[in-house]
Amino acid sequence: MSATTTETRPPSSRHESPSSAAARPQGALRVLGVLLRQRLRRDRWQLLIWILGIALLALFSASSIQTTYGDANGRVDLLTLAIANPAILMLRGLPQGSSLGAVTFFEIFTFLALLAGLMSTFLAVRHSRAEEESGRAELVASTPAARILPTVATLIHGVLANVVLAVATALGFMALGLPAYGSFVAGAAVGGAGIAFLAVGLLLAQLMMTSRGANGFASAVVVLAYVLRGVGDATGTVTGDGTHMIASWPSWLSPIGWGEQFAPYTVNDWRPLLLDLALAAVLMVIVFALQSVRDSGAGLIPERAGRRDARPALNGPLGLAWRLQWPTILGWTVGGLFTGLLAGALGSVVNSSIADDPNLAGIREAIGTIGSGGSGPLTQIFVAAIFSLAGVLAAACATQVAIRLRQEEAAGAAEVMMSTPLSRVRWLLDFLLVGVIAIVLVLLAAGIASGLSAVASGEDASLINDSFAAAAAQLPVAFVYLGVLALVFVVVPRWTIPLAWTLLGLGAFIGIFGGLIGFPKGVRDLSPFSHAPVVVGTVDWTGGFWMFGIAIVATAAAALLIRRRDFAIG
Known part of the structure; x- marks a missing residue:
């Protein structure tokens, strides 16, 4: 019966015609287009x-x-x-x-x-x-x-x-x-x-x-x-x-x-x-x-099997925000740790190399142009300059917190959360609190690693205090990125991810390396990294206080405005 059925089929169904075979790649090209x-x-x-x-x-x-x-x-x-x-x-x-x-x-x-x-x-x-x-x-x-x-x-x-x-x-x-x-x-x-x-x-x-x-x-x-x-x-x-x-x-x-x-x-x-x-x-x-x-x-690479029962911390939005982001935070913290090790270990090397060769004394000015600059002992200048890179890591960690907000919203997870008694403001602020904790962890790891590695390299123990001061000077920079990007997320959610990385990349390059390659001061002043407090010599926290203020105002505006907009899914 099946043989009879096969014989009664049209020849075109048993053998593909040349025109049909040629149409297949053309169809694939159309789909690819x-x-x-x-x-x-x-x-x-x-x-x-x-x-x-x-x-x-x-x-x-x-x-x-x-x-x-x-x-x-x-x-x-x-x-x-x-x-x-x-x-x-x-x-x-x-x-x-x-x-x-x-x-x-x-x-x-x-x-x-x-x-x-x-x-x-x-x-x-x-x-x-x-x-x-x-x-x-x-x-x-x-x-x-x-x-x-x-x-x-x-x-x-x-x-x-x-x-x-x-x-x-x-x-x-x-x-x-x-x-x-x-x-x-x-x-x-x-x-x-x-x-x-x-x-x-x-x-x-x-x-x-x-x-x-x-x-x-x-x-x-x-x-x-x-x-x-x-x-x-x-x-x-x-x-x-x-x-x-x-x-x-x-x-x-x-x-x-x-x-x-x-x-x-x-x-x-x-x-x-x-x-x-x-x-x-x-x-x-x-x-x-x-x-x-x-x-x-x-x-x-399979994901690790989850627990049968959730920990009590996951009963609230803060615990969930931390659970979603802790692997990323750990990665940036390890980056801060290695940056601190670099700052502490190489500071004494740079200082001794300049002392041994007076012809290289001009390198002090070259290093001093990295970040927000400063004048004083060369080791302190170098540590402060390297800590500008730790500030980039902390700001990047803050940036990813804002990006995570957008990802949760785009995937529809945030809207599901809003079906519970949780308010939008609480949801936003708990994520930002995790961002604050992340920033502190990154810079704290850098400060500890820098101080200990400097002492291990033979530097004076006072450099531990200098390392923590250099780490603290980067706090307002990272907080500005966290607050401003939270406001960007609330006002123009679909632009959050591209603007986040663009603002971080431009700010880091202009603020940290702009002085080294001679950018005009007006251009460098556009970057938050140029206004980080100078902790070498006389400490000036004016720029830091301004950035703290901007971060607080931007966060408050984001908290007020998120109550008035719909979630942008997709």
């Missing part, structure tokens, strides 16, 4: 902010270097000071010549690549693991898009974003008269690092169960790449005329370190781009292999 347009539309404002922000940083950096170090002798002196101090090399980059373009690349590239890495990993997770969490990926998989095409669309979308970023960065350098060819090589170095980290983000989205875990892991990988590059640069070898260095092996473990090997404006070597593309290709093969066998919503 729809998915790609959806991603471009969804990310248009976020990517615009990221790309314009990074390009403007390139432009401002080139302008400041041209203004401050337009003289060749001044640039040579700058590189000499940097090469003599491993801490500056860890923060800045790899010297590769004293031309205007080479010094500009030395000053700004590592920070641009760090931002490109964060932009790319966030993009990757947003369109992969976050889609699975929300259930949208499963709905899309039930259409002709299936499971693989959305990942292909995300890959193309991320690559296009980094190509545009590379061109925008190059145009930013060219706008100040730097050579066009070298500028495009510099742009390719930034874009190449972004593409490599895009693949890292897509891989971690396959491994982790949640978008929060994938984003946290990806951010840690980007920061680790920055640190490995820093270690490789700081332990490199000086060559040639004393303004060039060859990085040691740790730099070759990092896509950011590969980007430095482009050496734009001097060598203009495109070969490191092959490393970025090769890493991305290998990781994407793994991603597609995992995507084809993994269940939707599942991760290769």
Whole structure:
């Protein structure tokens, strides 16, 4: 009977016609085009902010270097000071010549690549693991898009974003008269690092169960790449005329370190781009292999089984807010701990190196321009400068608290909470209280680590007090970010995440490194980090009190306004 049925079927149903076979790839291309347009539309404002922000940083950096170090002798002196101090090399980059373009690349590239890495990993997770969490990926998989095409669309979308970023960065350098060819090589170095980290983000989205875990892991990988590059640069070898260095092996473990090997404006070597593309290709093969066998919503790293009964602390919103965020807070606290260790351990090294070589006395002024500056004992200046980076970590922790508010709202969890007797104001303020605790923990860890490591390095015990004072000086900066971003969340909730990272990135770069590369004071004053109390010499808390006031007013306004708006889900 079945044989008869088979024979009575039309021939076209047994054998696919050539026109039908040709239509299949055309249909796949149409679906891919729809998915790609959806991603471009969804990310248009976020990517615009990221790309314009990074390009403007390139432009401002080139302008400041041209203004401050337009003289060749001044640039040579700058590189000499940097090469003599491993801490500056860890923060800045790899010297590769004293031309205007080479010094500009030395000053700004590592920070641009760090931002490109964060932009790319966030993009990757947003369109992969976050889609699975929300259930949208499963709905899309039930259409002709299936499971693989959305990942292909995300890959193309991320690559296009980094190509545009590379061109925008190059145009930013060219706008100040730097050579066009070298500028495009510099742009390719930034874009190449972004593409490599895009693949890292897509891989971690396959491994982790949640978008929060994938984003946290990806951010840690980007920061680790920055640190490995820093270690490789700081332990490199000086060559040639004393303004060039060859990085040691740790730099070759990092896509950011590969980007430095482009050496734009001097060598203009495109070969490191092959490393970025090769890493991305290998990781994407793994991603597609995992995507084809993994269940939707599942991760290769399983979540730990929860308790049968919740702890009493989860009976209230404060305990829930802490439970949702403690892994992130722990990560930033560990970062503060390592920053404090760096400050305490290297402070005595910098002090002794300057004392042994009077020709390097000008490095005091270079270090003093980092952060809010100050004058006094060199060890104190150095510790205060490094604690500006601890302030960035504390502000980043506060930023993620505001972002978590938006994520809870977008996922609909906040609206479910509002169906209980809990008020909106209480819900908001409990999250912000967790943010305050997180800020204190990050800076406290940095202060303790700095003081103890300084004493272990042979410094006077009084440096413990200096370390805690430097940590306390960063409190108002982090509180400003917490309060202002809470107000942004209440007033324009859909802009919370892109504005949060943009404001933090711009504020950190302008406030901490603006003085080092010669930004005008009016520009530096736009950053909260420029107004952190100066704890070297005579302590001035005027800027700190103003920032405390702004944070309190912004938090009060957020608490009042949240009562009057609807929740913005999705």
